[in-house]
Amino acid sequence: MLSEGIEPTRHTYNIMFWGFFLSLRLDTANRFYEDMKTRGIAPDTVTYNTLINGYTRFKRMEEAEKLFVEMKAKNLAPTVISYTTMIKGYVVVEKVDDGLRLFEEIKSFGTQPNAPTYSTLLPGMCDAGKTNEAKTILKDMVERYIAPKDNSIFIKLLNSQCKSGDMKAASDVLKAMIRLSIPSEAGH
Known part of the structure; x- marks a missing residue:
């Protein structure tokens, strides 16, 4: 492109970042991000979401968090995609409390969690043994009538409610499934 005199745009960089992260080329993505800034091309929400997703794939949550903070500092409102990606990253690195913190933050900014947000956070809460918090999140999901895919x-x-000995909570999971029209199976 450059040798033909065609200048890259933000869209060009966003596509390149996606490809670099898919092919696990973090250093190349970083190099092109610096190039983008050098050319005076300001990142947008898509850029930040793509970069944050890339860093979470590498389990590099400190860098992802820096980008998340930078995004907000530039008055770019994080979307439900931004939050869900960060939550997923924290769940993967077993920092569920940080994921829960962002889950609460998302609502305080007027953005509502969606099905992928709940589907990302709830299993992490179960794995971390945070059954009370999982009950609250499930209740929120049912009240908003959001059924995960x-x-x-x-x-x-x-399983987590049964292991914790809270059979009422386990029963509430089954009731939530009925409310959300989730078909139950013998395993349930």
Whole structure:
């Protein structure tokens, strides 16, 4: 492009970042991000979401958090995608409390969690043994009538509530499934 005299745009960089992260080329993505800034091309929400997603794929949450903070500092409102990506990253690195903090923050900024947000956070809460918090999040999900595409989270919720000895909470998971029109199976 450059040798033909065609200047890259923000869109060009966003596509390149996505490809670099998919092909696990973090250093190349970083180099092109610096190039983008050098050319005076300001990142937008898509740029930040792509970079944050890339860093979370590498389990580099400090860098992802820096980009998340930088995004907000530049008055670019994080979207539900931004928050869900950060939450997923924290769940993967077993920092569920940080994911929960962002889950609460998302609502304080007027952005509502969506099905992928719940599907990302709930299994992490179960794995971390945070069954009380999982109950609260499930209740919120049911009140908003948001049914996740991945129904396996209900098995995880049932297992964690049963292991904790809270059979009422396990029963509430089954009631949530009925309310959300999730078909129950013998395993449930």
